[in-house]
Amino acid sequence: MRRGLRIAFFGSSLVSAWWNGAATYYRGLIRALHTRGHRVTFYEPYACERQAHRDLADPAWARVVVYSVQDTDRLTDCLEEAWGSDVVVKASGVGAFDALLEAQVLELRRPGTQVVFWDVDAPATLERVAKDATDPFRALIPRYDHILTSGGGAPVVNAYRELGAQRCVPIYNALDPATHHPVPPDARFEGDLSFLGNRQPDREVRVEGFFLKAATLLPRARMLLGGSGWEDRALPANVRRLGHVYTQDHNALNCSARAVLNIHRDSMARFGFSPATRVFEAAGAGACLITDAFEGVEQFLEPGREVLVARSGEEVAEHVERLTPKDAWRMGRAALRRVLAEHTYVHRAVQVEAELGFHTPSTAAMAPGRM
Structure with missing residues (x-):
């Protein structure tokens, strides 16, 4: 069977939803990717008091690496560790070193490595760069292999294409039935x-x-x-x-x-x-x-x-x-x-695989959850 992808993911936080609206999205997608045979290392900063308000222990379905916002050498170590991954992802709104990461992940491209900007708040990002022609991210957009977004549809896709994006595909929010499901009233x-x-x-x-x-x-x-x-x-x-x-x-x-x-x-x-x-x-x-x-x-x-x-x-x-x-x-x-x-995260993971050119022979993991 074909080997799954090795994915290095730089995001805000996987283990804390404290002031982190993307947590559910990250968890659902990454868990679904794991069930389909892919290996994800999630790099997140010790920022915004999130580690003090963790609501998830380090999961079995992803490796979590936390780096200090006071130590750029530790971030450099994380980038060096990500070298050689099949996919390197920089998400929007990491909360620390965002501009640095947006530029540095592009230096990890090599034959066999795809670099992705994953925008979990595309409307805000696009409005920001539209207001500031000197925003450094504008010049980087055409260099990414893929722009993936958690929402926005055709308006977001068209806006990113006008800014030179090679590819822009929405991977919408969804449901992880293992974590969100009916329970008795409280x-x-x-x-x-x-x-x-x-x-x-x-x-x-x-x-x-x-x-x-x-x-x-x-x-x-x-x-x-x-x-x-x-x-x-x-x-x-x-x-x-x-x-x-x-x-x-x-x-x-x-x-x-x-x-x-x-x-x-x-x-x-x-x-x-x-x-x-x-x-x-x-x-x-x-x-x-x-x-x-x-x-x-x-x-x-x-x-x-x-x-x-x-x-x-x-x-x-x-x-x-x-x-x-x-x-x-x-x-x-x-x-x-x-x-x-x-609209489960397994449905979305299949979309991600297709966008990255990775196809698995089975979609058995797409069986519906509990009702």
């Missing part, structure tokens, strides 16, 4: 509507418009707000703060409220085709999902049958007010069936 998270997301400048206005507005319109509804950064934010009386919700509690959170709300950041909403990991986490738990409207939503879930779509806080409130527990259960189960059939 009294800690009971309510009518929950939203989980860290407080960020490019999301806060939309949270006000979709979540807090709905809470104001439904004063008797029980609303739950999870995520870091909301501690000093004034909230309606019917909104309960949860603080940071660790990944081991995401299933319980998604399975306990009558509905779960997804709100995109500004740039993701503008580009469209950018479903957040929360969309698939909620669907994988069989939750009834309400999402802010975004172009391309029907590519992932069918509005009205598998997901409820809202264009304002008023529409969020209307959905919650009309939603019966029976209807919520039906919609959640329909979403679960859809994501298991089409």
